[in-house]
Amino acid sequence: MNLAKLFILSLFLITGCSDNKTNQYKDYIFGTIIDIKIYKEDPIKSDKVTNLIFNDFHRLHKYLHAWQPSEISNINNAIKENRWYQIDDPEIIKILEDNKVLSKQTNGLFNPAIGELINLWGFHSDLPANNLPNTSLILDYLKNPPSMNDLIIENKMLRSKNTRLQIDLGGYAKGYALARAKKILLDNNIQHALINIGGNILALGKPGDRFWKVGIQHPRKAGAIASVELKPGWSIGTSGDYQRYFSFNNKRYSHLIDPNSGYPADNAQSATVLIPPIQNSEIKSDVYSKPLFIAQKTAKHELAMKLDIEYYLIILNDGSLQISKKMSEMIEWIEMPDEKNLHIQ
Amino acid sequence: MINLPRGEYVKIEDGNRADYVFSLANAIEKKIEGPLGSTVIKIENGKARIQASPCNKKYCVHQGWINKVNEAIVCIPNQIHLSIVGSGPVYDSINY
Numbered sequence: 001m002n003l004a005k006l007f008i009l010s011l012f013l014i015t016g017c018s019d020n021k022t023n024q025y026k027d028y029i030f031g032t033i034i035d036i037k038i039y040k041e042d043p044i045k046s047d048k049v050t051n052l053i054f055n056d057f058h059r060l061h062k063y064l065h066a067w068q069p070s071e072i073s074n075i076n077n078a079i080k081e082n083r084w085y086q087i088d089d090p091e092i093i094k095i096l097e098d099n100k101v102l103s104k105q106t107n108g109l110f111n112p113a114i115g116e117l118i119n120l121w122g123f124h125s126d127l128p129a130n131n132l133p134n135t136s137l138i139l140d141y142l143k144n145p146p147s148m149n150d151l152i153i154e155n156k157m158l159r160s161k162n163t164r165l166q167i168d169l170g171g172y173a174k175g176y177a178l179a180r181a182k183k184i185l186l187d188n189n190i191q192h193a194l195i196n197i198g199g200n201i202l203a204l205g206k207p208g209d210r211f212w213k214v215g216i217q218h219p220r221k222a223g224a225i226a227s228v229e230l231k232p233g234w235s236i237g238t239s240g241d242y243q244r245y246f247s248f249n250n251k252r253y254s255h256l257i258d259p260n261s262g263y264p265a266d267n268a269q270s271a272t273v274l275i276p277p278i279q280n281s282e283i284k285s286d287v288y289s290k291p292l293f294i295a296q297k298t299a300k301h302e303l304a305m306k307l308d309i310e311y312y313l314i315i316l317n318d319g320s321l322q323i324s325k326k327m328s329e330m331i332e333w334i335e336m337p338d339e340k341n342l343h344i345q
Numbered sequence: 346m347i348n349l350p351r352g353e354y355v356k357i358e359d360g361n362r363a364d365y366v367f368s369l370a371n372a373i374e375k376k377i378e379g380p381l382g383s384t385v386i387k388i389e390n391g392k393a394r395i396q397a398s399p400c401n402k403k404y405c406v407h408q409g410w411i412n413k414v415n416e417a418i419v420c421i422p423n424q425i426h427l428s429i430v431g432s433g434p435v436y437d438s439i440n441y
Contacts, residue, residue, distance in 0.1 A: 035438060037437060037438070194437055194438055196438045196439075196440075199439070199440050199441035200440070201438055201440050207437070212437050212438075213436040213437055214436050214437060214438050214439060214440050215436040215438070215439040215440065216439075216440050216441075217439055217440065217441035223368070224436065224439055227436045236440045237440070238440050238441055240441065242441075243441065272440065333365075333366060334354070334366055334368070335366070335367065335368055336365045336366060336367060
């Protein structure tokens with residue numbers, strides 16, 4: 001009788017301790033936190049593959065950084081000096097051409113050519129700015145605003161028709177890195193993982209018999225405003241005014257600059273897009289949140305439709321919410337909004 | 346007597362199985378509809394209670410405040426179920 005009880009108790013203890021089947025890894029790259037969860041995988045293999053990913057990210061950081069010495073800053077210097085630049089690496093050419101297409105698709109609201117404007121606002125620094133740029137500098141910039149159309153790449157030679165074009169891939173790099181991480185994981189036969197790069201998340205497979213689940217940060221409070229399931233291959237990205245910004249005279253100036261006004265866009269607090277596993281989805285989950293954040297309030301839904309974004313949540317500057325019908329059916333509120341503040345499109 | 350952790354949210358379920366979840370860090374009153382009419386739920390100071398109910402006996406109102414994980418109040422006639430939800434992770438990662 002006693003032996004039986006002991007046996008059953010020990011069984012319980014063994015099974016009770018084995019419920020942590022996920023290996024978790026963290027690193028700090030791209031000026032942000034990377035969090036990778038790998039489900040039910042041999043720990044030695046998980047360690048090895050995660051190292052491959054982090055090494056690749058360190059490489060990308062050096063390659064694509066907008067203001068520290070990188071291939072992109074070499075290109076930017078050449079453009080500033082009105083020089084042609086020879087690009088030997090096909091990866092950079094593909095990235096730049098991808099950015100041209102995306103900028104056009106978003107009616108120029110996603111504009112990676114405005115690096116100089118972002119710098120003017122103080123966001124090309126790891127420390128926040130604390131005052132406003134001279135209005136005359138902004139007006140001067142807007143007289144001849146650079147766009148990705150000014151960038152010409154022919155036979156591995158790059159030049160710009162506008163010498164003020166400065167490439168800043170800040171709105172693209174996290175999505176690109178997600179796609180790279182996915183490739184490395186799948187190439188190494190890891191099917192079930194959750195990758196979070198600075199808040200931009202991609203779900204691979206699922207953790208057992210449920211789906212991966214992510215919280216969506218409340219733009220003005222400490223916790224999440226809602227959570228949503230990420231089915232295999234789905235990704236989510238948010239642009240918000242609550243992390244990279246500065247305040248001056250009680251007004252918030254975020255890093256999301258409206259290329260048309262030259263000023264930080266301020267009609268929204270956050271814009272979240274959820275992208276199913278379609279082509280280029282990881283990059284879209286990063287890039288597409290920008291135009292939804294920046295666009296005029298009355299133009300946001302139309303732009304989402306143009307970009308085939310069926311799942312989005314926008315929290316406007318007054319705290320009211322604009323949500324697509326499909327997103328409203330999928331989202332799980334942690335803080336249920338008042339009906340009068342929720343506008344389902 | 347086990348000291349249960351203080352919850353962070355109150356979950357309210359109505360007769361249609363709809364769930365509403367609110368942070369206990371609010372000071373609000375919510376009206377939830379049931380077959381008999383509106384049940385009023387009050388949230389303040391990290392706790393929740395049924396403030397008013399259209400039922401006859403008002404047992405649910407007399408239960409008072411709850412704030413610990415697994416504490417619950419039910420109004421059977423109006424099909425309203427209040428429960429305190431703990432601060433365990435409800436998601437695997439956060440998007441920001």
